[in-house]
Amino acid sequence: MGSGEIFFTEKLLEWNKEQNNRNMPWKGEKDPYRIWLSEIILQQTRVEQGWPYYERFISHYPTVQQLAAAPEEEVFRLWQGLGYYARCKNMLAAARDITENHGGKFPSTYEQIKSLKGIGPYTAAAIASFAFNLPHAVLDGNVYRVLARFFGIDTPIDSHAGKKQFAGLAQSLLPTDNAASYNQSIMDFGAVVCKPQQPACDDCPLQKKCVACHQQLISLLPVKTKKIQVKKRYFNYIILQHNDNIYIRKRTANDIWQNLHEFILVETDSATDITALQSHAMFKQLLGNIPFSIEKVSAVSKQQLTHQTIFSQFITLRVADLPTLNGYIPVQQQQLNNYAFPKTITTYLERNSLQLF
DNA sequence: AAGGCGGGGGA
DNA sequence: TCCCCAGCCTT
Structure with missing residues (x-):
């Protein structure tokens, strides 16, 4: 690990300890069911938008068994308005998979978690680290942005090469004995400080070694290539x-x-x-x-x-x-x-x- | 490797 | 209008 990498991880954890005051109902949660629920709801969804849905689902279905036993139409009604409805379908399938094939106990290895429907690399890493403190780095929109800017990486994040490169970098930065806290920190940091628009560079503890900040690349990173046709x-x-x-x-x-x-x-x-x-x-x-x-x-x-x-x-x-x-x-x-x-x-x-x- | 899949907030 | 949001699945 180079000095930039060490600086990055240390400063990030320090920021989390001293300045991070972001609060969310699932933060610090250790119940893998609740973590999973929050992660599914938050896929491609802003925290403020998903928050009330999370509360509603937890209140209706406090356990994975109760979710698994719920009628599909009732679950879709609760999901109504949130979008990306395949998530809802997959979530219910995973809940039933867990109750029927995992003895009602949420799987506790990365591979088993990732094999559940609707769980990809990001969500598997999030659950594995938050619930079980396993050393898997999360790679979501926040992490792409923070890493691309700090390290000045212009590989498109929506390319195969980009995904591989960022995944490797993210994993190399992860303090393996502190995965849960580190993963939470980098996402909070991306959401609160290194925001997509108008990031708070003046108050940024990483600014000293941030490539994008020094080279005026903030608005250019991360790079995306694909443009959608409407x-x-x-x-x-x-x-x-x-x-x-x-x-x-x-x-x-x-x-x-x-x-x-x-x-x-x-x-x-x-x-x-x-x-x-x-x-x-x-x-x-x-x-x-x-x-x-x-x-x-x-x-x-x-x-x-x-x-x-x-x-x-x-x-x-x-x-x-x-x-x-x-x-x-x-x-x-x-x-x-x-x-x-x-x-x-x-x-x-x-x-x-x-x-x- | 690329395209499809919701809805909302902010610039 | 466009971009982005704790991405994943299918082809």
């Missing part, structure tokens, strides 16, 4: 009502919002008004032979996702008879809150008092 989609949701029944289905396609529910969807490749929509093939296929009256047409709402812009419009139709619609089931309006919906739909439901949340 595509536009137009969702026309038919809220088909018969008395107090509304038709919904679970999304199963290889697409966004998998395992969440939605109304009758007619997706079009451009903005479409109600008249044009009625001649759309999908509309005719679903509703062509059913007499209906148009009750309400909403304004178009826009939801910006990372990789898609969703324009959605809600059209309320009323029918006199209870039709059979391929793939959709009628649900009583009061029962809608038993199902998980994507944000764009819950927002509509709230605004139109169709459901109490």
